[in-house]
Amino acid sequence: MAAESANQIVPPLAQPVTSVWGVGSERAKLLAKLNIFTVEDLLLHKPRRYEDRRKFLSIRELQVKETATVRGKIVAAGIKRWKKGTRAMFECVFDDGTALLHCRWWQAQPWMEDYFAVGREFVVFGKVESLRPRTIDHPETELVEPEDDEFVHVNRIAPIHPLTEGLTARVMRTLVWRALEKYEADITDPWEAGRVAPRALSLESENRRARSEAPYHLPSRANAVRMIQFPEAFSDVEIARRRLALDEFIVLQKQIRERRKKFEANSKALPAGGDNHLIKPFLSALGFKLTDAQTRVLREIRADMRGEFPMRRLLQGDVGSGKTAVAACAALMALESGFNIALMAPTEILAEQHFRNFEKWFGPLGVKVELQTGNRKTSNAERRTPNAEGDARAQYATRHTPHATLFIGTHALLTGGFEIPNLGLVIIDEQHKFGVTQREQLVRKGHYPHLLVMTATPIPRTLGLTLYGELDFSAIDEMPPGRGKVKTLVRAAEKLPKVWEFLRGKLATGRQAYVVYPRVEDTGETGIKAVTKEFANLTKLLAPYRVALLHGRLSGREKEQVMTEFRSGKAQVLLATSLIEVGVDVPNATLMLVENAEMFGLAQLHQLRGRIGRGAHESFCVLISDAGDSATRVRLKVLEQTTDGFKIAEEDLKLRGPGELLGREQSGMPNFRFGNLVEDLDLIRQAREIVAHMG
Ligand code: ADP
Ligand code: MG
Numbered sequence: 001m002a003a004e005s006a007n008q009i010v011p012p013l014a015q016p017v018t019s020v021w022g023v024g025s026e027r028a029k030l031l032a033k034l035n036i037f038t039v040e041d042l043l044l045h046k047p048r049r050y051e052d053r054r055k056f057l058s059i060r061e062l063q064v065k066e067t068a069t070v071r072g073k074i075v076a077a078g079i080k081r082w083k084k085g086t087r088a089m090f091e092c093v094f095d096d097g098t099a100l101l102h103c104r105w106w107q108a109q110p111w112m113e114d115y116f117a118v119g120r121e122f123v124v125f126g127k128v129e130s131l132r133p134r135t136i137d138h139p140e141t142e143l144v145e146p147e148d149d150e151f152v153h154v155n156r157i158a159p160i161h162p163l164t165e166g167l168t169a170r171v172m173r174t175l176v177w178r179a180l181e182k183y184e185a186d187i188t189d190p191w192e193a194g195r196v197a198p199r200a201l202s203l204e205s206e207n208r209r210a211r212s213e214a215p216y217h218l219p220s221r222a223n224a225v226r227m228i229q230f231p232e233a234f235s236d237v238e239i240a241r242r243r244l245a246l247d248e249f250i251v252l253q254k255q256i257r258e259r260r261k262k263f264e265a266n267s268k269a270l271p272a273g274g275d276n277h278l279i280k281p282f283l284s285a286l287g288f289k290l291t292d293a294q295t296r297v298l299r300e301i302r303a304d305m306r307g308e309f310p311m312r313r314l315l316q317g318d319v320g321s322g323k324t325a326v327a328a329c330a331a332l333m334a335l336e337s338g339f340n341i342a343l344m345a346p347t348e349i350l351a352e353q354h355f356r357n358f359e360k361w362f363g364p365l366g367v368k369v370e371l372q373t374g375n376r377k378t379s380n381a382e383r384r385t386p387n388a389e390g391d392a393r394a395q396y397a398t399r400h401t402p403h404a405t406l407f408i409g410t411h412a413l414l415t416g417g418f419e420i421p422n423l424g425l426v427i428i429d430e431q432h433k434f435g436v437t438q439r440e441q442l443v444r445k446g447h448y449p450h451l452l453v454m455t456a457t458p459i460p461r462t463l464g465l466t467l468y469g470e471l472d473f474s475a476i477d478e479m480p481p482g483r484g485k486v487k488t489l490v491r492a493a494e495k496l497p498k499v500w501e502f503l504r505g506k507l508a509t510g511r512q513a514y515v516v517y518p519r520v521e522d523t524g525e526t527g528i529k530a531v532t533k534e535f536a537n538l539t540k541l542l543a544p545y546r547v548a549l550l551h552g553r554l555s556g557r558e559k560e561q562v563m564t565e566f567r568s569g570k571a572q573v574l575l576a577t578s579l580i581e582v583g584v585d586v587p588n589a590t591l592m593l594v595e596n597a598e599m600f601g602l603a604q605l606h607q608l609r610g611r612i613g614r615g616a617h618e619s620f621c622v623l624i625s626d627a628g629d630s631a632t633r634v635r636l637k638v639l640e641q642t643t644d645g646f647k648i649a650e651e652d653l654k655l656r657g658p659g660e661l662l663g664r665e666q667s668g669m670p671n672f673r674f675g676n677l678v679e680d681l682d683l684i685r686q687a688r689e690i691v692a693h694m695g
Contacts, residue, residue, distance in 0.1 A: 006504065013040035016449045020179045027175075027531035033164045041226050042179045043187070044244070044673055045172075047159035050231065051125060054155060060098035062128045070127045071154070072146065077116045079108045092116045094124060102135045108373040115143070123154065142170045150175045157231050176229050191250055191690060199629070219243055228674075242683060245675040249466070249687035254484035256469035257691055263470075267448035271423045273306035274336030278365050280505045282332055285364065286325070293317075294326050295479035299451065300474050301330050303651045314468050317476030318645040319456045319610025320483070326353070326476070327427050328361055330452055335367055337403045339424020339449075346430045348373045348556045349563055349584060353427070355408045373556060386613060396485060428453040456610065457603050460650045462677045465684045484590070484642065486613035488621045490597070492637045499622055503600035506591050506620075507545045507572050513591035515575045516612055518599040527626065529595050531575050538575055550576040578673035581607045587615035597623035598632045602652040605639055654678050 017036055018028050036042050057068045072094030080089045090108035094101045103124060105112065116122075126139030140160070142153065145368035153170060161172045219227060219239065281288070290298070297315060304311035317323045331341050342359075345351040351649035355371040362369050369375070407413065407420055426449050453471065464473065491499060503513055515538065519530035531551050539547045550562045565571040567586055572587070574580070581604060592612045596603060605623065612619035623636055638651050 012183055013043070015039050017179075020175055020182065022171075022175055022178060027167070027171075028328055030164055030167045031175075034167075036164060037180055042176060043144070043159055043183065044058070045176060046228065046673055047160050049160050050234065050237065050397070051158045051160055052121065052234075053153070053158045056123075058098040058630040059094070059096045059101045059134060062099075062101070062131065062134055064128050064131050067125070067127045069094040069242060070094070070101060070122065071123050072101060073121045074116055075100070077113070077118060079113065092118070092354070094122065099115055099134060102133050103139050103141075104135065104137050106137070116141075120144075120573045123179060132413055139170065142168065145170075149174065154327040159192055159229055159231075177623070180229060184222050185225065187225055189221045190247055191694065197590075218246075229314070231649055241674050242680075245672065245680055246268060246683045246687055248675045249674050249680070249684050252466060252692055253469060253684075253687045253691040254694075255624060260470045265311075267528065268309050268336075269306075269308055269310050270339060270424050271306065272334040272339055273302050274333035276336070278332040278336050278367070278375050279329055281365060282328065286361075288480065288597060290325065290329075291310050291322065291476070291478050293377065294322055297326055297474045298329050298475055300472075301326070304472070305330075305333055305450050307328070307378065309450065310448045311425075312466070312471050313452050314471040314475055315452060315454045315474045316363065316464075317679040318479070319454065319607055320479065320482050320614055321456075321476040323429070323454045323456070323476065324357065327429070327454060330427065331358075331406055332362075332365075332367075334425035334450065335406065335425065338404055338422075339423050340404060340407045341427065342413055342420055342449075343406060343426045343427045343429065344413050345410060345514060347579065348410055349550075349559055351408055351410050351428065352560055352563070353585060354618065358406060358408060360569070368405040370405055370407050371406055372412050373428065375505060391464060392564075402657050405455055415474065423449045425450045425452065431453060437500070444694060456607060456645070459650060460616065460653045460677075462648075462681045462684055463653070465681075465688060466677065469688075476673065483616045483621055484615060486609060486621055486641045488609065488623065488643075490625065490640055493595070493624055493626045494622065499624070502622075503573075503591055503593065503621075507542070510588075511591065511617060512566065512569065512571075512586065512589040513573050513593065514580060514608075515573060516576070516578060516592070516594045516608060518577070518596045520553055527596070531577055535575055538573070542573055545572040547571060547573040547575050550574055550579060552577060552579050576671070578604060578608065582612060584611055585614060586611070588617075590615065590617045590619040592619070592621040594622070595624045595625070597636055598627035600650050602635060602655070604643075605636075606643075606645055606648045609639070609643075 015038060016028070017023050017031055017038060018025070020042060023031065031037070031042070034045065038043055051069055053069060056071045057209050059070050059072060062068055062070070071164050073074050073096070074450065075095045077092035077473035079090055079092075081087065082089075088108040090105045090112045092102065092103055101124065103126075121140040121144040123144060124139045126140075127137040129137050131134040144150070144154070153173060159173060159176070161176070162171060163172060221243065224240040227236040230243065231237050231240070252549075301311065301313065304313055312439060315326065316324060317326075318461065327343065331343065342355060344356055351371065351373050355369065359369045404514065413420075427449075452469075459468065507513065517529040517531045517534060519525075520532060521526055522530040522533045533551060535547065535549050546565075548562045548565050550559060550566075554562070562574070563584075566574045568591075569588065578600065590612050592609055594605065594608060598607070609621040612621060621639075623639065625636055627633070635651075635655060638648060642648060
């Protein structure tokens with residue numbers, strides 16, 4: 001087996017980049033810095049911009065403050081020193097027969113005098129600083145060498161690639177050109193257009209409308225590579241990019257499908273649809289009626305848990321849409337069928353809150369609930385003081401579901417040694433706070449249990465289809481009735497006195513408030529507030545109302561105490577970091593004040609805002625920011641204008657990119673050379689369709 005694979009020929013494109021003429025070990029080292037190791041890496045090295053060298057401007061035609069490319073010979077060059085010789089500038093003068101152009105580099109480099117030698121001809125690109133004399137500072141330059149490959153570099157749209165020191169644009173372009181000449185025939189399509197049903201290749205209607213001017217047309221992959229490296233028209237670039245992006249999405253979708261297939265082949269569904277004997281009493285004791293959206297999602301979940309394969313479902317619902325109640329019902333289905341359940345939350349506070357809730361809900365049904373955090377282990381069975389009615393119900397339930405237990409915890413549920421036997425269902429709350437690997441880890445704890453992951457960060461569809469592509473998707477798209485309105489205001493810090501006054505007014509009517517700062521401790525950054533530093537101020541400022549302090553450096557027990565104080569109303573104000581972003585549910589809190597709001601992502605602020613507006617009272621979210629630049633203002637204004645989590649998440653994705661949106665914790669984020677997760681929804685969908693048709 002090993003001998004066989006050793007004999008296998010390396011496919012041409014996977015060969016080391018040294019097989020391109022002109023790449024020796026030195027250049028290979030430089031290319032490695034750009035992550036170019038193979039021929040294919042070189043071919044797919046995406047130009048960072050293009051220069052129209054079909055027509056150079058003459059130096060005489062240059063306009064001040066405009067960017068242009070000219071071509072000229074050096075007629076003078078040298079170092080100029082000033083400030084007693086401590087500073088050195090390099091200047092050279094180009095002549096193209098129409099006028100002279102002065103180019104200046106404010107830091108003279110040792111190599112410049114040799115390189116910019118009188119008589120040499122250069123292509124020069126840059127922004128014209130002045131016309132008297134005509135000057136460009138720090139231009140990009142490219143030596144015109146008297147070789148016979150001029151057609152590669154001029155009289156065309158020339159690619160300018162990302163470079164590294166020691167590799168010039170011209171050398172890079174030459175290498176890409178040579179690689180393309182030698183290997184173009186080896187660039188094959190990773191999927192066969194001919195074998196894919198035609199429907200899959202046509203654009204979906206919404207995109208057809210958007211791009212009606214461009215009839216759908218796919219160049220071959222080889223053509224696309226040529227078009228993106230050496231385009232004949234600027235419009236070639238985007239057509240080629242889309243083709244290459246589509247290939248990337250197809251590769252990813254294939255992986256997703258493989259994962260799913262493997263999983264389906266290895267797994268056996270656990271019949272966990274339940275028989276309603278716990279859900280019925282649960283729903284009648286709940287105190288509210290499930291919304292239509294909740295009910296619909298539960299039907300989907302039940303079908304999954306009775307299905308042929310274990311459930312793999314992502315439940316998305318905006319903050320406050322009632323995901324917990326859905327999780328509870330899903331849990332009860334599995335409990336009814338006699339399985340244990342694991343519910344994982346990203347913070348201890350949230351795990352404790354779930355524990356309290358589920359204990360209250362499930363205790364009377366005789367279901368054991370256990371808490372497993374780094375902080376403590378508790379079981380309601382040990383703590384509950386029995387009452388006669390509860391006991392009777394408990395006995396009934398236990399007879400039907402022997403030992404079935406709901407384990408609630410943080411990542412402590414993942415740590416070794418802790419085993420959950422007979423695990424039928426894994427529920428992950430606030431999924432976006434966990435990495436993909438953690439998700440896999442927890443599922444592997446059991447023998448392919450059902451999996452329900454829940455998130456309130458509305459995931460833009462592009463990300464949903466790539467990151468969570470192997471998951472089925474449900475959404476709670478309706479809020480429970482009777483919620484007070486939430487008003488959002490963006491204010492400058494000078495308005496703070498008024499804001500505090502307003503806040504005191506609300507406290508006087510019995511409401512509670514959150515105040516959020518970005519830092520735990522003062523880090524010396526001017527104007528950025530830290531909770532530990534501001535605590536004393538705030539306590540004084542808001543007296544006689546009590547302020548409680550919460551941040552990540554407190555021990556689990558301390559956090560729990562603080563939350564109890566706030567929840568019980570003993571403290572009226574909770575001063576906290578963004579730690580409270582997920583899950584915390586105190587309906588009497590109707591004010592959310594965030595200072596240094598510009599330090600937070602939109603999705604994060606939306607989550608913070610989700611902490612209020614949970615009761616019937618009108619709520620207010622006040623975002624304080626002094627960030628002067630208008631971009632920040634515009635960003636924050638999005639929150640004033642909409643409460644639609646989807647819109648906010650898409651805006652965040654555009655402004656800050658997927659990594660930021662999903663949090664640093666998110667691993668498994670695919671890296672695309674050509675694909676763009678903000679704009680390529682149509683391509684991602686096509687890739688899915690194409691892969692589905694591959695059979
Ligand atoms: P999230 O989706 O953000 O996790 P929660 O599950 O914490 O939301 O629910 C928010 C609040 O709404 C809770 O107090 C919960 O009891 C309440 N709730 C959930 N579903 C309903 C419903 N159908 N009708 C009324 N209130 C509900
Ligand atoms: Mg929640």
